[in-house]
Amino acid sequence: MQAREAPLDVEVAIVGGGPAGLATALFMRELEPELAKGLIVLEREEYPREKICAGAVGARALRLLSLIGARPEVPHVTIRAIEARTRYGSVRAEHDDAGWVIRRREFDAALAATVQARGLELRTREKLVGLHTLADGRVELVCESGLCVRARAVVGADGVGSYVRRAAGFTQGELRAQAIEIDCRPLAGELREGTVLFDLSDASLPGYAWKFPTPLGGETMVSHGVYAVKSQALRGTSRAGLAGKEAGPSVGCTLKESLLDRTAHLQALGPWRRYAERGIAPGAVLGKGPILLVGEAAGIDPVLGEGIAQAIEYGLWAARHLSAGARRGRFNFDGLGLGQLDGLLGFDLRVRSRVLELVYGAGRPVSERLVARSPALAHAGLSYFAGRSIARGELARASFDLALAGLGALRETALRR
Ligand SMILES: Cc1cc2nc3c(=O)[nH]c(=O)nc-3n(C[C@H](O)[C@H](O)[C@H](O)COP(=O)(O)OP(=O)(O)OC[C@H]3O[C@@H](n4cnc5c(N)ncnc54)[C@H](O)[C@@H]3O)c2cc1C
DSSP states (O other), X not given: OOOOSSOEEEEEEEEOOSHHHHHXXXXXXXXXXXXXXXXXXXXXXXXXXXXXXXXXXXHHHHHHHHHTXXXXXXXXXEEEEEEEEETTEEEEEEEEXXXXXXXXXXXXXXXXXXXXXXXXXXXXXXXXEEEEXXXXXXXXXXXXXXXXXXXXXXXXOOOTTOHHHHHTTOOOOOOOEEEEEEEEOXXXXXXXXXXXXXXXXXXXXXXXXXXXXXXXXXXXXXEEEEEEXXXXXXXXXXXXXXXXXXXXXXXXXXXHHHHHHHHTTSOBSSOOEEXXXXXOOTTOBOEETTEEEOHHHHOXXXXXXXXXXXXXXXXXXXXXXXXXXXXXXXXXXXXXXXXXXXXXXXHHHHHHHHOHHHHHSTTHHHHHHHHHHOHHHHXXXXXXXXXXXXXXXXXXXXXXHHHHHHHHHHHHHHHHX
């Protein structure tokens, strides 16, 4: 694609206007207002646009946006409880305001409107189709429209199929999971108010099924979905544990079958929709010269496929690194990876990138029992999702339960030998 006009010179180009890209722009404006004046966000769609997603956002991310007055005020269902079902029983944890379930069409459009209202440059219908590094170290971006942008730093926030990731030569990383969803009308009495349900009781599925309330057309409907990790992501897993429904090349069929089984008796409000998810891999590289990856282009939670809150947290992380680069007078993100993600986001993603095997592989019975028998762990998980501090007693109890589960796993392994 040939450039149609003189290149546009900017300091920072953000590719992708989902939560990761838009949050990066907004946090950059807070941290480095001068730098933000030389910023451009390139988004291939026009808002409001659809994004296949169940829309559960932890309050920790909403609070981050509130800190800069950018929480999108959109229709939502407040999450007041989380329920997990396993073969060994169920557990429920409650919280007065753990987060929201939103529709991405509305949430992302509202964030984009805030970006524009704050004077930041956001161009829609600009699909990136070319990326080259110039001799002077800048990056040239070419869009399908012919728009050419030259930037001193580039943020790849273009989601699961990231063009930036591919074109800049980052290791491909695996698309480690798939998810399928459908919106349905609730049956009478089916929904417990504000409860998000994770059903792990089908052990032949290397994942879980969800049921979330969702705000649709002024009513509360139900998002039903199934998430499954690909078998390649479960290295070393005993395939026997996955019974006849091993997720692999046929993961899509498995998911569809499972979703249709669960929702056959319900009134669907649209077609089912399926999409890949990029769970972050251990040791993932996130920076290369002047290019930084964020959000699902970088990798999100591989265990539950949660990515909206992480995308927003990534935005703050990226803005800090852009700000540091601007102060140094040089943008170089070499050496940044999962190990350098700081704070709770880094800790959380590092842990989750390493426990897939325990959750859905050979360790599944142990982890399911742990979930079912440790209300303290469920409460701690919900507090984290909500961004509330975890009470000391709860943390101690959850750690004790985890240690007991670890010992149980060791004993089972020893007995099997
Ligand atoms: C079925 C399903 C259910 C899910 N449910 C949840 C949930 O309940 N809670 C949760 O937290 N997460 C959920 N997720 C994950 C979540 O949707 C993503 O992790 C999240 O959207 C990542 O945000 P992002 O900004 O990184 O990427 P995206 O939201 O994907 O945004 C990327 C943006 O880049 C644009 N783009 C792409 N390519 C180009 C290009 N070449 N040029 C310009 N622009 C481009 C896209 O149009 C898009 O606007 C779910 C995912 C799926 C598939």
